[in-house]
Structures are given as structure tokens and as C-alpha cells.
Amino acid sequence: MTGTGGPDAPAIAVDGLWQVFGDGARPALSELLKPGAATTDGVARRLKEQGLIPAVQDASFTVKEGELFVIMGLSGSGKSTLIRCMSRLVEPTSGSVLMAGEDILAASKRRMIELRRDKLGMVFQHFGLFPHMSVVDNVAFPIKMKGVGLKERRARAMEVIELVGLGGREDAYPRELSGGQRQRVGIARSLAVNPDVWFLDEPFSALDPLIRRQLQDEFLNIQATLRKSIVFITHDIGEALKLADRIAIMRDGVIVQIGTPSEIVLNPVDDYVREFSRDIPKGRHMTLEALMEPVDVAPDRGGPELRTAMTLDDALSACALTFEPMAVRDGEGRVVGLLHPEALARAVGEAQST
Amino acid sequence: MSGLSPLTTALDSKGKQAAALVVFVGLLCLLAAPYAPWLVAWPSVLTVPMSEWISQGLGAFFDLIKPAMRWVSWVLGFGMAAANWLLVSTPWVVVIGMTTAVGWYLGGLKMAALGFFGLLFVLASGYWVESMNTLALVFVSVPLALLLGTAIGILAYEVARVKKAVEAVLDLMQTIPTFAYLTPLLLLFGFGPVVGLIASAIYAAPPMARNVLLGLERVESEIKEAAVMSGGTRAQQLFLVELPSAMTQIMVGVNQSLMAALSMVIIAAVIGGFNDIGWEVLLTMRKAQFGQSFLAGLVIVVFAIVIDRMSGALAQERRRYSTRVVWWIIVASLVAAVVLRDILPDAGTLSYFGGVADAVDQSVGDFTRVYGTTLDTVKNTAMFYVLLPLRIGLDDAVLPFTWGFQWTAAMSAWVYAIGVTLAAVLAWQGRLTLGLCLLLLIGVIETGVTQLPWIFVLVGVGALGWVSSGWRLSVLCVGLLGLILISGLWDRALLSLYLSGAAVFTCAVLGGALGLWAAVSRTAWAVIHPVCDMLQTIPLFVFLIPMLMFFQIGEFSAFLAIIAYAIVPMIRYTRHGLVTTPEDMIEAATSSGATNWQIMREVRAPYAAPTILLGLNQTILYAFAMLVIAALIGTTGLGQSIYIALGRADVGLGITAGAAMAILALVADRLVQGFAEERRKALGL
Ligand SMILES: Nc1ncnc2c1ncn2[C@@H]1O[C@H](COP(=O)(O)OP(=O)(O)OP(=O)(O)O)[C@@H](O)[C@H]1O
Numbered sequence A: 001m002t003g004t005g006g007p008d009a010p011a012i013a014v015d016g017l018w019q020v021f022g023d024g025a026r027p028a029l030s031e032l033l034k035p036g037a038a039t040t041d042g043v044a045r046r047l048k049e050q051g052l053i054p055a056v057q058d059a060s061f062t063v064k065e066g067e068l069f070v071i072m073g074l075s076g077s078g079k080s081t082l083i084r085c086m087s088r089l090v091e092p093t094s095g096s097v098l099m100a101g102e103d104i105l106a107a108s109k110r111r112m113i114e115l116r117r118d119k120l121g122m123v124f125q126h127f128g129l130f131p132h133m134s135v136v137d138n139v140a141f142p143i144k145m146k147g148v149g150l151k152e153r154r155a156r157a158m159e160v161i162e163l164v165g166l167g168g169r170e171d172a173y174p175r176e177l178s179g180g181q182r183q184r185v186g187i188a189r190s191l192a193v194n195p196d197v198w199f200l201d202e203p204f205s206a207l208d209p210l211i212r213r214q215l216q217d218e219f220l221n222i223q224a225t226l227r228k229s230i231v232f233i234t235h236d237i238g239e240a241l242k243l244a245d246r247i248a249i250m251r252d253g254v255i256v257q258i259g260t261p262s263e264i265v266l267n268p269v270d271d272y273v274r275e276f277s278r279d280i281p282k283g284r285h286m287t288l289e290a291l292m293e294p295v296d297v298a299p300d301r302g303g304p305e306l307r308t309a310m311t312l313d314d315a316l317s318a319c320a321l322t323f324e325p326m327a328v329r330d331g332e333g334r335v336v337g338l339l340h341p342e343a344l345a346r347a348v349g350e351a352q353s354t
Numbered sequence B: 001m002s003g004l005s006p007l008t009t010a011l012d013s014k015g016k017q018a019a020a021l022v023v024f025v026g027l028l029c030l031l032a033a034p035y036a037p038w039l040v041a042w043p044s045v046l047t048v049p050m051s052e053w054i055s056q057g058l059g060a061f062f063d064l065i066k067p068a069m070r071w072v073s074w075v076l077g078f079g080m081a082a083a084n085w086l087l088v089s090t091p092w093v094v095v096i097g098m099t100t101a102v103g104w105y106l107g108g109l110k111m112a113a114l115g116f117f118g119l120l121f122v123l124a125s126g127y128w129v130e131s132m133n134t135l136a137l138v139f140v141s142v143p144l145a146l147l148l149g150t151a152i153g154i155l156a157y158e159v160a161r162v163k164k165a166v167e168a169v170l171d172l173m174q175t176i177p178t179f180a181y182l183t184p185l186l187l188l189f190g191f192g193p194v195v196g197l198i199a200s201a202i203y204a205a206p207p208m209a210r211n212v213l214l215g216l217e218r219v220e221s222e223i224k225e226a227a228v229m230s231g232g233t234r235a236q237q238l239f240l241v242e243l244p245s246a247m248t249q250i251m252v253g254v255n256q257s258l259m260a261a262l263s264m265v266i267i268a269a270v271i272g273g274f275n276d277i278g279w280e281v282l283l284t285m286r287k288a289q290f291g292q293s294f295l296a297g298l299v300i301v302v303f304a305i306v307i308d309r310m311s312g313a314l315a316q317e318r319r320r321y322s323t324r325v326v327w328w329i330i331v332a333s334l335v336a337a338v339v340l341r342d343i344l345p346d347a348g349t350l351s352y353f354g355g356v357a358d359a360v361d362q363s364v365g366d367f368t369r370v371y372g373t374t375l376d377t378v379k380n381t382a383m384f385y386v387l388l389p390l391r392i393g394l395d396d397a398v399l400p401f402t403w404g405f406q407w408t409a410a411m412s413a414w415v416y417a418i419g420v421t422l423a424a425v426l427a428w429q430g431r432l433t434l435g436l437c438l439l440l441l442i443g444v445i446e447t448g449v450t451q452l453p454w455i456f457v458l459v460g461v462g463a464l465g466w467v468s469s470g471w472r473l474s475v476l477c478v479g480l481l482g483l484i485l486i487s488g489l490w491d492r493a494l495l496s497l498y499l500s501g502a503a504v505f506t507c508a509v510l511g512g513a514l515g516l517w518a519a520v521s522r523t524a525w526a527v528i529h530p531v532c533d534m535l536q537t538i539p540l541f542v543f544l545i546p547m548l549m550f551f552q553i554g555e556f557s558a559f560l561a562i563i564a565y566a567i568v569p570m571i572r573y574t575r576h577g578l579v580t581t582p583e584d585m586i587e588a589a590t591s592s593g594a595t596n597w598q599i600m601r602e603v604r605a606p607y608a609a610p611t612i613l614l615g616l617n618q619t620i621l622y623a624f625a626m627l628v629i630a631a632l633i634g635t636t637g638l639g640q641s642i643y644i645a646l647g648r649a650d651v652g653l654g655i656t657a658g659a660a661m662a663i664l665a666l667v668a669d670r671l672v673q674g675f676a677e678e679r680r681k682a683l684g685l
């Protein structure tokens, strides 16, 4: 586990969280979790024997202020259930969820409504737009819940609509929009109250690859300006690696590894995680730190300056700079061009990663 | 033990065991009947006077709440008078203008034309005032029904614990015959249109409740969660997000609710005391002025169609039409009403179709004079050769007067002997169940449905329940029927069973055939489809008119009316089941070299079986509903009891007979559902 929070409380701290579906789940689980009882695996097995579904098992992790935390796993591994526990859309069976130090599982109904009105935003896989409201009304809905007047909430809604690049479509209805546009509305709505914590449950999975990449880039731009604490769910390792500060990998309800993208790629804890990152071009995610031979002094031969955090691709291009450009000849041996080795390195790196 | 073992190997399936048991009991009854008359007729000493008990119990209770109810009645009467005054005193030009405008808004030119010409027809028929009276009842009762239904739907949705109970009550309310609602209300509220108003509000609430519940349940879970995450309170989630998202389904509820209310308001006219269009039909029918009642019936049909199509458009997600035109139409009609107020005739005085009514009378008269003998032959053939034997058995129905000879005991013996031989042949071919069922059928026709020993009926139904779904259903069905038996309404129940059974059987055969035809031929469906739509829009009452015109009062007219109404679901479901067979199954069959007909028999029909069974189920419920209405033209079953109870304000009889009717419907419903479920499971659906 990565337990290094700052002096302040982390944005989210999840500890020992269980979500078990089925009748009588709560007493069954608390019986099994008595001190000195079995391991997580043992408990889960016993629950399954009783016909219960342990969708999330003993999840513990923290999300730092301003961090983009990605939860990844195959379909049915319990990602949605986990995020729904954190937003308390379902009541966890056991465990705790702290947000900025506040135990939200102990919060009253009133307090929960307040939290959702001020601090939490959520984006859904299938958008969850209100079909009977126009774009601007959809986006303004959470602000309306706070009791803000019509003029003011429209103004705020227009701000976020511009932010997600939907200006001009504010009077359209969800059914008149494309998938990508609908998810922009979903994103705008979740940002309308300027939440501190932002949940996104596979926000781009229902979109086609081109739109997905475009939205990912815009999402990163938005995050660069807003710096929110984010829990982002995906089943796409590429997306996870591209976006995440840290990644948690889930399998069958259990978090099997938490780490930065390069840790996940370079040091997978088991075959399940390795399988995910198998097709991932290493050059893009691996940094020099993992490859270098650790010494204290090295001879200075001039040339490019290499840093531990550089990816292999970047380092390769940098090293290639030290070579002179070379002539390229045609079939008869006549010079027809000049190749810069650095361009060669870059092109090869890109060819691998697509 | 060793003697039993060949028997157990022969009866290796549930169906065979059940059929054998019933045949065995039937045989016992047949042999014992001459010595034990109590086998056929339930002894009156053992009859529990439920009707009286209910009358007394409810009477005391009603006395208690009457003052409050009278007050409700007064308030509602007030509302109704206001609606009535508004509709009747508004110049008809304006009413027509408003309807046209609403039609335009909902469905453009087509709907506007429907509203305009529909109401113009009503105006010209001379029934304007009566129609507005009816409409006033609908306008007051429907909002009540919608409120009540929405509240019930929301309650069932919000409180998970009561959902099952609410659904059961809604189911039950749909099986209770319409007339049965009226008697207790009559006692509570006294004679007058308020009874019809309240009855229709109660009757129209269940469809609304159902659709509200269904709509709310079908709202995407992400939409609900988005509302939660937006920080809405429960009330805000429900009213600002979930209900509006469910609006399409809720509008289906509004449409069904409107139609139910209209139907009930018209039926409630039998109470009398209010000059509405239903009363007009009834009155002219009683006076045998068929032309007039035909005209009034047409007015009802026109109303039903206008209301149905317009409210149906509400349930379609379509863009609405320009409100500018709407305002223009309304303003134009207002201007016309003011400018032309001296020229335009008074609505009540118009009657352009008096001549038509006379002409209808005339031509029907001519027709029956010319073809009277043919009509009589049709009727008598059906009565003598089909209905009567089914009702009282061959041994009583075959008389010199009907069949031209007298039935004798020897003939019975011959019939049974032939039956046994056939059954033996079938059994030898390995189709024992079919053989046994054939024997049972012969036994029933020999004896007559209404003279069947009660033990035989109970065992038979119990066996059916056991085969269709298991012990629990079996016990439930026998228990419920047992209630009818000890209440002393058994004879009447058998009469109802016989008539509706005959009608349902005819519907199944005829409707099945039409459905099959519609499934294979596009042209056939193009003709049958609108007819079905039409038949489903017409209020029950109106079906009686044409039957009366040609076949006079009696069981045969009732029989035809039931068929006309109840055949529609059979046609629809049969076709639907047959045409919705998955394409890949058909392709697989085609590539195996099956002909069209083989595909129909081997692939489509088995796949459609559960759907067709559901159609049959609907047909049965429709038949029971119509059976009660048909009591107006002379049937002698439970329907008649309910009708009599209404006339005498005998609330005990009204409720027991209504409950008996509901029990019959419920038992039939559960049995067929059981079989449909079993078929579905067998197909892995
Ligand atoms: N309300 C529920 N009742 C019972 N079981 C549930 C419920 N919700 C989820 N599950 C079960 O919990 C497990 C995890 O489901 P979850 O939806 O969290 O998976 P997921 O990782 O989000 O998958 P996907 O990528 O398909 O969205 C599944 O086995 C699912 O069947």
C-alpha cells in the first residue's frame, strides 16, 4: 500500500471496504470478519458458499489532493461497485470512506445531500442525462438543487458548457446530440457545482476510439487547470496509463496492485497485471531509472542531459542527437536525402506505440 | 403392489396421471349419480349464506360511514355540475374549436380533422347535450383516477414491502366485473350520476397505477443515480427527474385510464338518473328503437376514437405542432361564436340523422323480414346443435323438437362405447393423454357443463392446476372454487362457465385461424389490423346493439357479442407470436430444406406457443368482462345475478356474485399463465 499522505488528510481514504450483495449480507460478513478470522480470500470464499456476492473485498487506498487515481479491471471486477460505495450510491457492507477526514459513511442523509451539492461530482458510463431537459437545464440541475436562482445558475451552467466545448448547443435535448457531445454534457453537469472530488465511471468507454482520444486530451486539459481529486474508472490499460497519476488494478473484487503507471508496467505483481501491460510499448512508460546502472560518478562525454524521469523514447531521441545526419541514396547510389538519427528514433518509438 | 406397477409405468407423466385421475372420478360420478343426487347439486343445507352475511356486515359498516360519503358525494356532485355547466353552456362552436386545436397540437392536420369531424358528427346526431353530460363525468372522474393511480403507483414504487400486495390488488381489480363495482357504491352514495363518477374513477385508476409503477421502474438507473449525485432530496429526485423521465409510459397510462373511465361511465348509465349518452343507448335499446340506439352507439364510438387517438398521441415521443395555429383556431371559434350567435342553431335542436336512424330501422326491419328465416336458422342451428348440448348435455338437448328425435340411454351407451374404443386406439398409439382427454370431452358433452357433478369439476380443475404449475396452484384453484360452491352460486357459475367457455373456444379457433392468416399474408393483416384497433376502442356496451338488431334478446346474441369483443387479443397475440420468431431460427430451418408450411408448424408455432397462450389468457379475461355486460340482453349466469343485485341494491349478492366472477377469471388466468410459463421454460426463454 502507498500510505504517504501529506500533513493534511488525503482527499479520499478508503479502508477495509467490503460490498457484499445478497440477503443477510451484513450479519454474514460481520460474523466472518471477527478478529482472528480468515484471510480476505477465505472470507470471500465462505461468503460465496452462502450464495452471497462479494463484489468488493477489503479495499484500502488513499487518493491525494489533486491526484488522478485510476481504478482498472476487467468487466465485472467490481469497479463500479467500488466507486458507488465511495459516493454512497450503494451502502457499503463494511469498512470506512473518509473524504477530507470526514467519515461519509456515518454522515446523515442531510449531510450527504449537502456533500453531493457542494463537494462531489460524478460522470456515468452511459451519461445518465435527463431526457426531458435541455443541455443547459441538465448542466444547471445540480446548481438548481442548491437553490440558486434561474439567472445565476444559467450563467454558471454556460461557463461549464463553454469549458467542455459545447457552446451553441445549450438548447438542444440529449436525444439530439452525438455520443461524444452527450458525454461532454455529463462532464459539464458533474463540474457545475465545482466539486472537490470528481468520480468518473468509465466515462469514455461507450465512445468510438477517435472521439475517446479527443475527450481524453480535453479531460487532461481540464484537469490541468482545475486540479481536482479524481477517481477515474476504466477497463482500458492504455487510457489508464495515459491519464493516471496512480493506478489501482482490480480482479474479482480485490485490488491486486496499486502503483504509478511505470510501476504497473515494469513491476507487475502477478500474471493478471502482466497480461494487461503486455501489449503496452515499454518505451513510452518505462523511465531511465529502471534501466540505468546505479553509480555515483560517470565520465562526462558531453552530449544530451539525461534524467531519471525520462521515458526510454525520449532518451533515445536525445541520444540520437549526438550523431551527425547521414546521407540517404536512391537505387543508383545517388544522394537524394539526409536522415537525422533523432528523427529515426522518434519515428520508431511512435511506430511501436500505435 | 405388483398389480399397480404396470399402471405406474403406463402413467409416466404428470399429464397422464392427472387425466387418468379425472377419468376415474368421472366414471365414479357417472355410476353413482342416480343414487346420490348431492353429487350434482350441492345440498342447500350445506350452503353458507355468505350474501346475507356480507349484506348485514357491510350494511352496518356503510351506515357508519354514510354521512362522510354523502358529503363526498355532495362535493363531487358539485364538481360535476360545474363541469357539466361549463361544457353544456359553452357554445358548441367553441367546444369543437378547442377540440380541433388540441388535435392540431397533438397530431397535426390528421388529428385536427379527426377532432373536427368527429364532434361535428356528434353535433349533427342530435346527441350533443347527452354527449357533453357524459364528457363532464369523464372530465371529473379521470383527474381523480389519475391522481389516485399516480399515488398508488408511487407508493408501490417507493415502499418495496407493499409492492407485491398492491400488484395483487390491481390484478384483482381488473378481474372484478364492472357492474360489481356499482352495487356497493349505489348503497353508499345513493342513486345518481355520482355513483358512475366514483365507479369510473376507481375503475380507471389501476391502469394508471400500473403504468406509473412500470415507468418509474424502467427509468435508467444511471439517470436515477445522476439525480442522487446532483444532491436532490428524495422528493426532488422523484418529481423533477424520475417522473418526468417516465412520462412516455405514464402517458400510456393516461390513455388507458381515459378509455377505462369512458367505458365505465357508459356502463354506469344502467343506474339511470342522468341524461347521458349511455342512458340514451340503453333506453332506445329497451324500446327496441334500434336505429336510434345504433346512432347513439356510433356517437359513443366516435367519442372513444377521438379520445383514444388524441391521448394515444400523448404517449408518442413526437414533436408537437405549432401553438400559433392552435391559438388561431381557438380565436376563430370564439369569434365565430360571438359573431354568429344569432344564426347558429342551438345544439339540442339539431338532428340531421333522424332520417338515418329511421332508415336503419327500416332496412334492418326489411332485412329481418326477408332473411328472418335464415337468421333464425343460423341462430337455432348454433343453439340446438352446439350451445344447448354443451349446456345441458346431449341426453337432455336432443329432443324431437330440436334434433328431430329423442335421445335414449342406449345412444348414450353407444357414444361412450365409441369414445372408449377411440381412446383405446389412441392409447395403443402411445397417445394416452389425448385418448383420456377425448373421453373426458365426450363425458362433458353427454352430461352438459351445467349438470356436471361438482366433485368432477373440482377434481378436474385441481388436476389442471397440478399439471400447469404444481400443488400450490391446484390447492388455490380448488379452494377458490370451493368458496363459490358453498356460497350457493355454483349453478350460476357453471352457467357463466359454459357460455364463456363456448365463446372462448370459438375465439381460440377463429382468432387463431385469423391470426395465422394475418401472419402469412400482409394484405390480410392490412384488413384485420384496423378492424382489431376499432373493436378494441369500442366500449363494451356498444357491442350489444348490432347483435340485438339481428338476433334479438337471448343467449345467442350474448354469445356473439362476447366473441366480437374477446377475439381481438387472440388474433393479435397469435400473429405477433408467429411473426416474431427470431430470424436465425427461420434461416436455420430454411437451410435445412424446410418448406414454408413446415417452418410454420415446426419452428414458428412452437416458438409462438407461450405468446399465443398469453393471448388466450387475455381472451378469457375479455370474455368474462363482456359476459357481465351481456347480462343486459339476457344471459343467465353470474352476470345476471350481479345485474339483479344492482336493481335491488342487494350489496351482499352483488359482492358475492362479483367475487365469484372474479374467482372464475382468476382461476382461468392462473391456469393459462401456468401453462404459458411452462412452455416458456421448455423453450428456454
Ligand atoms: N445490485 C447488485 N446486486 C447483486 N450483484 C451485483 C449488483 N451490482 C453488481 N453486482 C455484481 O457485482 C460484481 C461487480 O459488478 P460491477 O458492476 O461493479 O463490475 P464492473 O467492474 O463495474 O464491470 P463493468 O466494467 O462491466 O462495468 C458483478 O459480479 C455483478 O454481477
Ligand SMILES: [Mg+2]
Pocket (backbone or CB within 6 Å): A079, A080, A081, A201, A202
Ligand atoms: Mg461498471
